[in-house]
Amino acid sequence: MDTLLPVASGGAAGPLTADELRELYSLMVAVRHLDTSAIAWQRQGIIPGYAPELGQEAAQVGSGYAVDTTRDFVFPTYREMGVARTMGVDMVAYMSTHKATWHGGLYNPMESRLAPIQAVVAGSVLHAVGWAHGQTLDQQDGVALTYFGDGASSQGDVHEAMNFAAVMKAPVVFFVQNNGWAISVPTERQVAGGSVAARAAGYGIPALKIDGDDVVAVLEATRRAFAHARSGNGPVLIEAMTYRRGPHSTSDDPGRYRSLDEERDGAGIDPLERLRQRLLAEGIADEAFFAEALAAAKAEEEQIRTGIQALGSRPGTEMFDLVFQETTPALQAQAANWREESEHV
């Protein structure tokens, strides 16, 4: 049995409105369609690689929806396209990382409140703690939301981050998407004790272990966590149980480590279908709305794909110009040499 410390209640909003529920559905459809299209882009040679998030739409849209971009800051990994889309980040600029245009993406992280795409597993979890402590020092009320997975929970940096955040009472929400797989290694071979949320108690951090495929549960939990952290109660951990329905990346071959039967059993009901059934049952949306949402998602994907295809390479001078704020003579000399010896001036 997990013994999770309680999250302070109060400050959380009431039940979701019909408009909010419909918006969540539209976002999830947009993310689903862009995500599955990105795999097609890769197969068509439009982008060299992609890390799909199929099945994690509820976890990403639900948590990203709780963010207040006027004061909070989000620290993603490389698989948070759904969070970026929900936060309103320019998706051509975001997807450019998968076009191999620029590692961190072309979006402005400071303006979008989304840190650059992070390829180091657990690399940015400590950054969230530092940023959050800065809020404390500045007497501001922003909250840092940091994403990581069940695999990343094995990294020492996650332990250090949770300990630092708890000691400093930093306003951080640790959002774990436990999707069952770290490339080929299942959670039971990864997470001793079977639960990342259970570990939070060891740091004195309240935790919520939730159904990550229920977008409403995810949003409500994240809002509670934000309210808790914003009120000066320190960090919260949310473990959203979900399932990575697709491969780790477009280079991965899940057939080598899990069967189709295992995949079907582990995945359970599609989170998008779950929300659809709920909206139908509650009379909040009808088939016309769903068709309209899908059409909008398709139009959006087409626009993003056109933008990605039109994206040229960055000028090579940026390799040199963006290393430092204050460049060095050695770097200038190398840049001059490169210019002289290369054709693409």
Next chain:
Amino acid sequence: MSNSILEGANATGDDTATNTAADSPAPTTVMSMQQALNRALDEVLADNPKAVIFGEDCGRLGGVFRITDGLQAKHGAQRVFDTPLAESGILGMSVGLAMAGFHPIPEVQFDGFAYPAINQIVCQIARMNYRSRGTMPMPITLRVPSFGGIRAPEHHGESLEALFAHVPGLKVVSPSNPHEAYHLLKYAATRPDPVIFMEPKSRYWQKGEVDAATHDAGGGSPTGAKVMREGRHLTLVAWGAMVSRCLQVAELAAEDGIDIEVLDLRWLKPIDAEALTASVRKTRRAVVVHEAPLTSGLGAEVAQLITQSCFDTLKAAVERVTGFDVPYPSGDLEDEYIPNIDRILFGIQRVLEYKRG
């Protein structure tokens, strides 16, 4: 890892001027490097309300070397604070603080303790400006008590400059005396880029004159190397604690009529190639001295820079007098490892006696 042995070393320091405040007007003062660094940090905190100092034991204790002594009492526990004992955590949180508009001045207690933080230093701090296309500068000044010479336990005497200098996105600097320590730290701690500030811990308690008003009386650049002694026959290139040793060597060599120039490199990245060129064009001979192991040490980089610009005028190949390719030894063998006066003199002799053909 116990630091109790090292804390005893502080007893040899003179603490009469430990807390020289920012308001002290005297332009030239005799002080130890520990006092000079303390004063520089005091002034940085006073000048920049966004500067914050943190690390293991930096707060109430003032650091195991007392470099931050009195700063928490003066500037408050929000500006100068202790962290849990985890170097990756210290450097990782520096990234977030920098994003939030602060100028973090973290301390890694000893050189060898930087290894657990390498991922954050190399993969995060050094690359964030680049990754974010210049929108997230990392004005982080990482202070690292460095090099050997104090009979310390294992992992307390490492020379990591080549490792740091090899990482794109980092700058590396090391002061050789109290005056340099004061000015270089004040300069480094106001830069918008990450700087690894390597303090020669064996020099913490040696005193010297600090002219707070002027860094380079000769008009040199704060990012450049500095000629510490002019000479005609050979250039000794060094940094950190090796500079004063090379100055000693130069005095001894002068007794034999050998006129040696000593160049304090100061910045190990970027290296002041122009200063190397100017000095060796004149002397036509060079020996580079460092504590770090020989292979792929910074001496190789210095030798290549000299060779490239002075090939036609060099009288002999650039010689290296360095530590060995061995793990840094225990205190009893430390003097065998660190370049000593005799070994540096042998290196000089090899260069001076070189005959072509």
